[in-house]
Amino acid sequence: MEPRMRPNNFSKDSMGLKIEELALQEVCEKIPTPFYIYSEANLVETASAYLQNSNANDLICYSVKANGNINLLKVLANLGMGFDVVSVGELKRALKAGAEAKKIVFSGVGKSESDLKFAAEQGIYSINIESAHEVELIKNLKESPRVSLRINPDMAANTHPYIETGKSDCKFGISETEALEIAKTYSSSEINLVGISAHIGSQITDTELFFELAEKLQALAEQIKKLGHNVDHIDVGGGLAIDYQLENQYDPAQLVKELKEKITGYDLLMEPGRSIVAQSGAVVTSVITEKTNGQRDFLVVDVGMNDLMRPALYSARHTIEEVQDSNAESKNYEVVGPVCETADSFGQNHNLNAKTGDQLIIYSTGAYGSSMGSNYNSRPKPAEILVSKDSFKVIRKAESFEDLIRLEEI
Ligand code: LLP
Numbered sequence: 001m002e003p004r005m006r007p008n009n010f011s012k013d014s015m016g017l018k019i020e021e022l023a024l025q026e027v028c029e030k031i032p033t034p035f036y037i038y039s040e041a042n043l044v045e046t047a048s049a050y051l052q053n054s055n056a057n058d059l060i061c062y063s064v065k066a067n068g069n070i071n072l073l074k075v076l077a078n079l080g081m082g083f084d085v086v087s088v089g090e091l092k093r094a095l096k097a098g099a100e101a102k103k104i105v106f107s108g109v110g111k112s113e114s115d116l117k118f119a120a121e122q123g124i125y126s127i128n129i130e131s132a133h134e135v136e137l138i139k140n141l142k143e144s145p146r147v148s149l150r151i152n153p154d155m156a157a158n159t160h161p162y163i164e165t166g167k168s169d170c171k172f173g174i175s176e177t178e179a180l181e182i183a184k185t186y187s188s189s190e191i192n193l194v195g196i197s198a199h200i201g202s203q204i205t206d207t208e209l210f211f212e213l214a215e216k217l218q219a220l221a222e223q224i225k226k227l228g229h230n231v232d233h234i235d236v237g238g239g240l241a242i243d244y245q246l247e248n249q250y251d252p253a254q255l256v257k258e259l260k261e262k263i264t265g266y267d268l269l270m271e272p273g274r275s276i277v278a279q280s281g282a283v284v285t286s287v288i289t290e291k292t293n294g295q296r297d298f299l300v301v302d303v304g305m306n307d308l309m310r311p312a313l314y315s316a317r318h319t320i321e322e323v324q325d326s327n328a329e330s331k332n333y334e335v336v337g338p339v340c341e342t343a344d345s346f347g348q349n350h351n352l353n354a355k356t357g358d359q360l361i362i363y364s365t366g367a368y369g370s371s372m373g374s375n376y377n378s379r380p381k382p383a384e385i386l387v388s389k390d391s392f393k394v395i396r397k398a399e400s401f402e403d404l405i406r407l408e409e410i
Contacts, residue, residue: 005246007279007363009039016324017361021390024323028359031383033286034303036370040075040388042280047079049252050272053260059125061105063238063273064090066367069384071395073097084271088115107150109171113137120145128197130173135182139190148195148235149179153216157201157209157239160314166200173198176220183224193229196221199237199271207255210236214262221266235269242278244364246319274367281366283308287358297333299354304337305344306376308369312343320350323359339377375404
């Protein structure tokens, strides 16, 4: 059998799976499954890859929506990273983690007047404007915050339709024509227009698209500068893919290097989420039971679509492996959760050797895993664990039943 590929800092020996220098079995003996587990070294490696070729004036803003756990944000803030937020909640998380306000950008298609006011009061790096209405609201704020125009460049990211954001009929951003209109209508004393930004989608495998986008944004920035605005940065958004099959690695350092070569006269801003945190995280789950229905063999596990909804929502496939060392015959299973929906499935044809009571690991779930989790079926959210070398700590406790009903009048 082919040796399994694993994310960096995940390995296997006769004691079973290891994360960094810690045997996962040790965690399983202390923490009930399911739980999310992250490798700090993996997180630091990918974040550092983004930072290594950027200059002091450039800003790599980790996209908090991918995973907003404050303890992970702290690790990134300590590396000097900035943050991309899309709500006041995410902004507060970043600040709580120790982020400098002047390293935070605020995007989002529906920011309210009070959201904008709060962000302006913090003195953040930039508010990324997504409508003419927002310009009016911002013009009336006394802080005169730095703003960037988020462009909808009408580009396909060639990704899942739910995460395409840069086509002309997507709800995000404003057209280049509208951006120029805004730049003509408002003088630099009315709005502090300092950036041009875009985000064309997520899980982008073709890096040429970033260069094409950078060129477009730079050409527009030149025109807007001629209208008297002090544009100082180009923000190409996030979106770099990861390989869920764990065969290839996309290279953030190379992407930043090439973007820096292409963008001249402006600081570079990026908003990566998935490519920083996805491979550092995994879900550990136990097999509740094995069963066969019709022609299909199932492993029913204790993690469900409420905890990890990417497979149900986007038909995403995550690699699954046994936690225990295993040389015995494996079999093709559909791995399914306990939630009452047929969509609660982590996919068919997972080749596994597992029986009731064994643990499995679901890889590449650090991004859009816990952050998209819900309490559907009244299931408490699982614990989150951070591994550092040979030790681990709980960075989010598992929810209890009491947590679920706390806000209900009873
Ligand atoms: N900037 C903006 C304005 C965004 O909307 C996003 C993601 C990012 C940055 C970060 O993109 P990333 O580097 O993570 O691809 N739940 C989906 C992904 C949704 C992405 C939404 N926007 C998934 O699990 O595939």
